[in-house]
Amino acid sequence: MSEIDPQVSKALGNLRNANEADSWVLMSYVKDARSLFFAASGQGDINEITEYLDQSKVQFALIRRRNDEGATKDIFVSFVGPDVGFTQRRHVSECRTEANSILGPVDAHCNINPNDNLGKKLSQF
Template sequence: MPSPSDILTDPEIAQAYEDVRSDKSETNWLVLKYASTSSDNLTLAATGHGPITEMTQSLADDEAAYAYIRMRLGNDEYSERVKFAFVVWQGPQTKVMRKAKMSFQSGQVKQVIRAYAVEIQTGDRKDLEADAVTLMLRKAMGANYDRQGSSY
């Protein structure tokens, strides 16, 4: 059984993870992809500091990938919090064997990407739209003072 260090050999991965976690860095997302269709090794494919739509553009329909996102949430400037989402991407045309391997390998990736409020397993870009991710993160935070969806 390969260890996380076996599949996550790219030294840039740890640095990118720290950048996304750091309030001092503008980087707010990263994407990890497999080095090739036959490889189990992951490489840092992209990082960015733009909106989540920029990140989703780097995810192809025929590939598997992992992403990590930092988002700021709050009802006002006094209650703003930073929350993180871990994404397991399986594009709709991802090969069956890759999907099967990912069920095991995602556990190894989580040993490196450890701190997140929600995990999103999807092959649908709609699940990665800013509003959808924000809603998941708000639910994970517990108290939600928005009036949307409530019956007063």
């Protein structure tokens, strides 16, 4: 895959310096470029991320959860939209490895589906 999208690098820097309870960065895999590109980022309500999930894309996110004591937990999230074709699905594990290396060390991994309540699903971490 190609070099890291500068927007992803900037968003990751903001995430790592944020003081919000929850922050996130979302990337999309682009099949033709075989690369990961910035899709969205945010702070606060992690359910916001679902607004940016594209049913026709493979996407990865880093979500940083901060508890009341200030301790953080980084969660790597994988999303494969239901409209993603077979050819693109064949590359998901390769992309997941690349995304994980871009996002850095994490405390947990989670796969999500379009109908998941993200807050509820991530509360287990």
